[in-house]
Amino acid sequence: MRMKIGFEIHEQLATKRKLCCDCPTDYREAPPNTNVCPICTAMPGAKPMPPNVKAVDAVIELALMLGCEVVLDQPIYVQRKHYDYPDLPAGYQHSSTPIGINGELVGVRIREVHLEEDPGAYDPVAGTVDFNRCGVPLVEIVTEPDMHSPEEARRFLRQLMLVLDYSGRVRPEPGTLRADTNISLEGGTRVEIKNINSTKGAYRAVKFEVMRQKALIERGAVIPYETRAYLESQMITVPMRMKVVDFHVIPDPDIFPIVIDRARVETIRKRMVEVPHQREQRLVKQYQISQAVAGVIVSERELADLFEAVAKEVDPKLVATWFQTNLKKVLNYMKLRAADVRFTPEQFGGLLRMVKDKRITPEQGELVLRELVKQPAELEKLLRRIGIPITVELREKIKLEDRLKVVPLKHGELEAAVVKTLEENPKAVEDYLKGRKEALNFLAGKVMKLTRGRADPREILKFLSAKLKGKKKRRVSRRTKRSK
Numbered sequence: 234m235r236m237k238i239g240f241e242i243h244e245q246l247a248t249k250r251k252l253c254c255d256c257p258t259d260y261r262e263a264p265p266n267t268n269v270c271p272i273c274t275a276m277p278g279a280k281p282m283p284p285n286v287k288a289v290d291a292v293i294e295l296a297l298m299l300g301c302e303v304v305l306d307q308p309i310y311v312q313r314k315h316y317d318y319p320d321l322p323a324g325y326q327h328s329s330t331p332i333g334i335n336g337e338l339v340g341v342r343i344r345e346v347h348l349e350e351d352p353g354a355y356d357p358v359a360g361t362v363d364f365n366r367c368g369v370p371l372v373e374i375v376t377e378p379d380m381h382s383p384e385e386a387r388r389f390l391r392q393l394m395l396v397l398d399y400s401g402r403v404r405p406e407p408g409t410l411r412a413d414t415n416i417s418l419e420g421g422t423r424v425e426i427k428n429i430n431s432t433k434g435a436y437r438a439v440k441f442e443v444m445r446q447k448a449l450i451e452r453g454a455v456i457p458y459e460t461r462a463y464l465e466s467q468m469i470t471v472p473m474r475m476k477v478v479d480f481h482v483i484p485d486p487d488i489f490p491i492v493i494d495r496a497r498v499e500t501i502r503k504r505m506v507e508v509p510h511q512r513e514q515r516l517v518k519q520y521q522i523s524q525a526v527a528g529v530i531v532s533e534r535e536l537a538d539l540f541e542a543v544a545k546e547v548d549p550k551l552v553a554t555w556f557q558t559n560l561k562k563v564l565n566y567m568k569l570r571a572a573d574v575r576f577t578p579e580q581f582g583g584l585l586r587m588v589k590d591k592r593i594t595p596e597q598g599e600l601v602l603r604e605l606v607k608q609p610a611e612l613e614k615l616l617r618r619i620g621i622p623i624t625v626e627l628r629e630k631i632k633l634e635d636r637l638k639v640v641p642l643k644h645g646e647l648e649a650a651v652v653k654t655l656e657e658n659p660k661a662v663e664d665y666l667k668g669r670k671e672a673l674n675f676l677a678g679k680v681m682k683l684t685r686g687r688a689d690p691r692e693i694l695k696f697l698s699a700k701l702k703g704k705k706k707r708r709v710s711r712r713t714k715r716s717k
């Protein structure tokens with residue numbers, strides 16, 4: 234059964250001020266109803282200020298990044314979209330006529346890009362309203378119904394989130410996304426679903442809705458033309474209202490229409506960042522790396538920036554391999570994003586050069602990377618601190634007395650250290666047994682510390698692997714016994 238899925242996405246813009254007044258937009262920090270003024274609470278007689286230029290520029294930029302044409306040299310009206318709800322003191326929401334049209338992202342056509350305003354926050358249980366959010370500028374992105382499966386919908390949303398993230402023009406905090414989707418199956422009716430606030434939520438909502446509509450069609454029932462709400466906690470959609478809402482949209486007579494000229498668009502185009510999927514293509518060509526690796530690298534803007542900076546220092550192919558495997562692994566295990574990385578491109582470059590010149594092994598390199606991520610450090614000092622044996626020329630630099638302090642490991646000392654480490658780090662052991670191979674390096678680092686750097690990392694890894702293998706076997710046999 235062929236299906237058609239389209240989206241309407243709202244995301245808050247990262248401006249300091251609201252759209253039609255000077256109130257600050259950081260409503261999360263402020264006590265309820267403190268970031269407000271007569272304009273954003275629609276007091277009688279209060280007139281809106283002209284729309285925030287930064288917000289308009291941000292929407293133009295996002296429209297360009299989504300491949301849209303910007304509507305030039307004609308009035309763009311800021312309209313009043315009327316509806317009654319406690320979160321909307323004016324009784325209408327400001328929403329512009331399209332600023333961008335006819336765009337495209339990963340094969341999905343972007344119909345329109347608008348500027349909008351957020352309503353306040355109403356708590357139906359407590360019966361309270363907080364108007365701090367009222368008037369915070371939003372971008373609204375409307376797609377054509379070009380997606381044909383929940384997977385396609387998810388892929389598009391992921392890519393869109395990435396573009397928004399790259400732009401730096403939307404709020405970075407999670408939970409600011411709001412997506413409505415419309416779904417229709419062949420022979421059915423178009424149904425709208427509201428209340429989706431994550432990519433995962435969108436995927437589940439679409440999946441549920443397709444199933445529901447399919448079942449109705451197969452039974453020969455008519456699908457009502459309606460708006461439904463997605464309930465995140467239960468992963469289902471429920472009826473919200475029959476779809477006969479007329480918003481009575483009229484241009485706001487108090488706001489002068491926006492007119493955008495070519496010069497303004499060109500200025501914005503010049504400062505605009507490269508869109509992730511285009512950057513991916515460029516990385517493939519420029520650095521001769523595979524599509525898959527480039528995809529991993531552009532998955533975060535900071536990661537891509539870092540890659541290009543390090544690629545100036547060392548062989549880009551080696552850098553790419555390390556980014557895709559070791560660095561990603563370390564970041565995933567430590568639950569960090571590329572933006573949290575502390576080291577400089579030069580330090581990472583230096584580390585890769587050491588690996589390339591075979592002064593340290595790749596395994597040792599990963600141990601060093603694990604430390605570098607947390608704290609920038611001089612490589613040689615760091616190597617000494619975590620006890621990685623270094624080559625002759627490096628040894629020369631280390632003072633003689635330091636070397637004399639090094640006592641070789643006694644018989645059984647390494648094994649004892651391994652056992653102790655496994656006992657003291659049950660979480661990492663558990664992770665490893667569950668298949669998270671990167672936990673092994675974490676444990677190796679601990680053993681290294683315990684032996685004060687006197688053990689050979691390869692020996693450590695060998696011992697660790699052997700002990701962990703034993704644990705796995707014991708666990709499996711225990712389980713099979715129990716099941717008998």
Ligand SMILES: [Zn+2]
Pocket residue numbers: 251254255256268269270271272273274368
């Ligand atoms: Zn205000």
